[in-house]
Amino acid sequence: xxxxxxxxxxxxxxxxxxxxxxxxxxxxxxxxxxxxxxxxxxxxxxxxxxxxxxxxxxxxxxxxxxxxxxxxxxxxxxxxxxxxxxxxxxxxxxxxxxxxxxxxxxxxxxxxxxxxxxxxxxxxxxxxxxxxxxxxxxxxxxxxxxxxxxxxxxxxxxxxxxxxxxxxxxxxxxxxxxxxxxxxxxxxxxxxxxxxxxxxxxxxxxxxxxxxxxxxxxxxxxxxxxxxxxxxxxxxxxxxxxxxxxxxxxxxxxxxxxxxxxxxxxxxxxxxxxxxxxxxxxxxxxxxxxxxxxxxxxxxxxxxxxxxxxxxxxxxxxxxxxxxxxxxxxxxxxxxxxxxxxxxxxxxxxxx
Amino acid sequence: xxxxxxxxxxxxxxxxxxxxxxxxxxxxxxxxxxxxxxxxxxxxxxxxxxxxxxxxxxxxxxxxxxxxxxxxxxxxxxxxxxxxxxxxxxxxxxxxxxxxxxxxxxxxxxxxxxxxxxxxxxxxxxxxxxxxxxxxxxxxxxxxxxxxxxxxxxxxxxxxxxxxxxxxxxxxxxxxxxxxxxxxxxxxxxxxxxxxxxxxxxxxxxxxxxxxxxxxxxxxxxxxxxxxxxxxxxxxxxxxxxxxxxxxxxxxxxxxxxxxxxxxxxxxxxxxxxxxxxxxxxxxxxxxxxxxxxxxxxxxxxxxxxxxxxxxxxxxxxxxxxxxxxxxxxxxxxxxxxxxxxxxxxxxxxxxxxxxxxxxxxxxxxxxxxxxxxxxxxxxxxxxxxxxxxxxxxxxxxxxxxxxxxxxxxxxxxxxxxxxxxxxxxxxxxxxxxxxxxxxxxxxxxxxxxxxxxxxxxxxxxxxxxxxxxxxxxxxxxxxxxxxxxxxxxxxxxxxxxxxxxxxxxxxxxxxxxx
Numbered sequence: 001x002x003x004x005x006x007x008x009x010x011x012x013x014x015x016x017x018x019x020x021x022x023x024x025x026x027x028x029x030x031x032x033x034x035x036x037x038x039x040x041x042x043x044x045x046x047x048x049x050x051x052x053x054x055x056x057x058x059x060x061x062x063x064x065x066x067x068x069x070x071x072x073x074x075x076x077x078x079x080x081x082x083x084x085x086x087x088x089x090x091x092x093x094x095x096x097x098x099x100x101x102x103x104x105x106x107x108x109x110x111x112x113x114x115x116x117x118x119x120x121x122x123x124x125x126x127x128x129x130x131x132x133x134x135x136x137x138x139x140x141x142x143x144x145x146x147x148x149x150x151x152x153x154x155x156x157x158x159x160x161x162x163x164x165x166x167x168x169x170x171x172x173x174x175x176x177x178x179x180x181x182x183x184x185x186x187x188x189x190x191x192x193x194x195x196x197x198x199x200x201x202x203x204x205x206x207x208x209x210x211x212x213x214x215x216x217x218x219x220x221x222x223x224x225x226x227x228x229x230x231x232x233x234x235x236x237x238x239x240x241x242x243x244x245x246x247x248x249x250x251x252x253x254x255x256x257x258x259x260x261x262x263x264x265x266x267x268x269x270x271x272x273x274x275x276x277x278x279x280x281x282x283x284x285x286x287x288x289x290x291x292x293x294x295x296x297x298x299x300x301x302x303x304x305x306x307x308x309x310x311x312x313x314x315x316x317x318x319x320x321x322x323x324x325x326x327x328x329x330x331x332x333x334x335x336x337x338x339x340x341x342x343x344x345x346x347x348x349x350x351x352x
Numbered sequence: 353x354x355x356x357x358x359x360x361x362x363x364x365x366x367x368x369x370x371x372x373x374x375x376x377x378x379x380x381x382x383x384x385x386x387x388x389x390x391x392x393x394x395x396x397x398x399x400x401x402x403x404x405x406x407x408x409x410x411x412x413x414x415x416x417x418x419x420x421x422x423x424x425x426x427x428x429x430x431x432x433x434x435x436x437x438x439x440x441x442x443x444x445x446x447x448x449x450x451x452x453x454x455x456x457x458x459x460x461x462x463x464x465x466x467x468x469x470x471x472x473x474x475x476x477x478x479x480x481x482x483x484x485x486x487x488x489x490x491x492x493x494x495x496x497x498x499x500x501x502x503x504x505x506x507x508x509x510x511x512x513x514x515x516x517x518x519x520x521x522x523x524x525x526x527x528x529x530x531x532x533x534x535x536x537x538x539x540x541x542x543x544x545x546x547x548x549x550x551x552x553x554x555x556x557x558x559x560x561x562x563x564x565x566x567x568x569x570x571x572x573x574x575x576x577x578x579x580x581x582x583x584x585x586x587x588x589x590x591x592x593x594x595x596x597x598x599x600x601x602x603x604x605x606x607x608x609x610x611x612x613x614x615x616x617x618x619x620x621x622x623x624x625x626x627x628x629x630x631x632x633x634x635x636x637x638x639x640x641x642x643x644x645x646x647x648x649x650x651x652x653x654x655x656x657x658x659x660x661x662x663x664x665x666x667x668x669x670x671x672x673x674x675x676x677x678x679x680x681x682x683x684x685x686x687x688x689x690x691x692x693x694x695x696x697x698x699x700x701x702x703x704x705x706x707x708x709x710x711x712x713x714x715x716x717x718x719x720x721x722x723x724x725x726x727x728x729x730x731x732x733x734x735x736x737x738x739x740x741x742x743x744x745x746x747x748x749x750x751x752x753x754x755x756x757x758x759x760x761x762x763x764x765x766x767x768x769x770x771x772x773x774x775x776x777x778x779x780x781x782x783x784x785x786x787x788x789x790x791x792x793x794x795x796x797x798x799x800x801x802x803x804x805x806x807x808x809x810x811x812x813x814x815x816x817x818x819x820x821x822x823x824x825x826x827x828x829x830x831x832x833x834x835x836x837x838x839x840x841x842x843x844x845x846x847x848x849x850x851x852x853x854x855x856x857x858x859x860x861x862x863x864x865x866x867x
Contacts (some may be wrong), residue, residue, distance in 0.1 A: 215715055215716055215718075216714050216715055216716060217708060217711050217712070217713065217714055217715075217716060218714070220701065220705070220706075220711070220716070221706070223694075223697075224694055224697075224705060224706070227694045227695070227696055227697065228690070228691070228693065228694050228695065230685075230690050230691035231685075231690075231691050231692055231693055231694055231705070232706070233654060233673065233691075234652065234654065234673070234683060234685050234691045234692065235677070235705050235706035235707075235758075236672070236673045236674030236675075236676075236677045236678075236706055237674070237706055238672065238674070
C-alpha cells in the first residue's frame, strides 16, 4: 500500500494528484450535503466567505493549520524515507507532556530567550525518542512501523494520562500547572483567536525541511532509502541508521507541534490537548503529496475544513464536516494510484 | 499466423512507426534490434499487454480491433508471452502461477491436482521439466522461465512470444532452450523470439525481422538461403560494429588490487581464494545461482561473510559497505532495477548518488553535480543526453550505463566488481560498457567480471575462474583461454561434467580442479 501513497518525483503529476483529490472531495462533499438536504453551493460559499470575512475564524483556521503543518511534515518526512509514521499522534502527546512539564518546572523568572528554546527542545526530544524507537524497531528487528506506531500511540496516551492523574492534574481538574511566563508564545493579533507565534515556528520548520530535502545530501540520502533501499545499501548508505534517524526527526517535528498547543494556547498540560491533530496530519501529508509546500497548503485546507464547520454550523451538521475530512483522505488514496498508473504510459518501457 | 503493422506513441514520442512483422506459422521468428528499437513494445501489442495506437494487426485470418485487443482476448486467440523480467508472483508455486486468473475447479475452491499433473507431463513432453510445487521465488531465473513457458503452452498457446528469454540464462540453458524452441516449431507451434544476440538468431531462426528506431529496416528468411549474420548486425546498428582488442595482461609483479582469502557465505559460497592484480580483468563464469550473487555481495560488504577481503592490500573484512567504497572499491550490482538505481530520480541525481566527492558533504554543489552528469553522459553516450531525464524512462542499456558511469567514475578506483554488467543490454551499449571496464583496468584497477555470458568473459578477461556450487572448480589463464576448446572446458567445469579419460592436462596444470 505504501508504494501507492508514496509520492513520486514529478511535481506536475503530484500537483495533478492533489487537484484531482480536491475536486473529488468537493464532489463527494456536495453529494453528502445534498443528502443532508442543504444546497452545496451555499455551504461552500458560506464557508469561504464567513471564514475570510471574520478575523477570529481565520485565526482559528491558522491555529489549527499550525499544528497540522508540523504533524503533516512529520508524516511526510517519514514517507519520503519509505516509512509510514502513523504514530504522530503519540509523538505529539509525548511532546505536549514534555513541553508542559518542562515549562512548568522552570523557575518563575526564566527569561523567554532561555525558556522557549528549552521547552521546544523538550517537546522535540520527547517526540524524537518515541519516533526513534519506532524507527529502531523497524531497522533492527524488522517490526513494521505501522504496528509499532499504533501500539506506541496507545502506550503514550496511557502513560501521559497516568502521569497526569498521579502528578500533574490540579485538584479535581484535568489541567496541570501553568508554564512560566517566559515560555509562553505571544498570540498573533487576530481578534482573540488562538493563532500564535508557533505559526512562525511552523513556517521556519517547513523552510528548513524543504532545504534539507532538496538541497542537501541528507535529503538525497533519506529519499534514496525511501525509493530503493537496496540501491541505497549498495552505494554504502546505512539503511538502518537512516530509518532510525528519519523516524527520530519525524517524531521531533510531531513533538514540536506541542509548541502550538502548550506554549501558544493552553499554557499547561491538559488531558486531550491537541488530540486528533496527529491523525489528521496523516491526511495533510497525503494531500500535500509529501512536499513541504504541499503540506503547508494542505494544512490550511484541512484547518479550514475542521474550523470551517464552526462557520457553517447553522447550515450543516457538524458531523458532516468531520466526514468531509475522511472524504479528503479517501480521495487522495484514490487519486494517487490513478495518477501513478497514468504516468506509466507517459514513461515508456522501451527496454529491448 | 500474425501480420502486424503497428504504431505506438508514449506522450509525444513515437516508439513504433508502422513497424511491420509477418510471422509464418510453424516457424521460429527472431525479432532483433538494439535496445530502444521498440521490440518489446511490438510484441507486447501483439500479446495484448500494451495497447497499440494505430496500424493493423491480423492474427490467423482474423482482423483485430486494436482498441479492444487485450491480454484476455490474445490468450483466447492462442497467443502466449513470456516476459523479459518474468511475470510470476514470487510467493506462489509454479502451478499456482500457471492458473493465476484462470483457476480451475468450482468457485470458490481451486482444484490444482489436475493442473499439477498436466504441467509435469507437458514439461517432460517438451523437454522443459518443471516442479509444479516449487515456489517461484526459490527457482533460478532459468527454471522460473521454463515454468512460464510450460504454463503458456498449458494454456494452449499456438504462438509463443519470448521477450529476451536468454538474457538471464547460462550458455547451457540457452542451448537447451533454443533446441526446445526448434522442436516446438517442428511440432507446429509458432515462436517469436526477441533478442539481440545474433548467434542465437543463426542457431534458431527461420525468419528475422530487424527493428531500428521503431521501424522495420530489414527482413531475412532462411527460405532465401542461409542467414547472413553480418548483414543482420549491419541492419541493427546501421553501421559495422567496431572491434576491440583484448588488453595486454598486467605484469606478474603488479600489486594486488583485490584479494579474497577463504571467503565464505553461509552454504552458498565456500572458501573462495582469489587474487586480482591491478590492471587485471578476471572473469567469473558459472551457471546462475552457483554463488555469484553471494560473491559480489560479500566483497561489497552487503552480506555477512567469513574470511578476508583485502582491497588495495588493506584488510577490508571489518569495514562497512561505505568504507569499502571509500577504500577504492566500485560495485556494479547484478540487478540494476533492484539495487543499482533510483528509478524515479534523474540521471544527474543517480550519477551523484551517495557520491560525496561530487555533491559535497552537506549542501549539494549543484554546479558540480551538473558538470559530472554532463561529462558522464558524454563519455558513455547516455541517451537521451539529458541530465534531468527520469531514469525509469531510459532503455535498459542506458540505465545500465548510468550505473556503470557512477561506479567507475569513483576517485582512486582500486577494485571493481561488475556483476552481469551487460545483462539485457544492446550491442551499442555493450561496446561502451566493455570499453569503460577496460579503461578502468588500464587506469590501474583490478576488475572482477561476473557474467553468465561466456562470450563476454572471453572477450574481456585475462583470466577466468569457474564457480560451481559455491566453489572455484577451475581456472583458465591467458594461454589456456586462447585454446580452441576453451569454451568446452569452461562449459564442462560449469556443469560439473567430468572431462574425458584422465581429465584435461591444462586444467590439471592449473591445479584448481576439484575432484
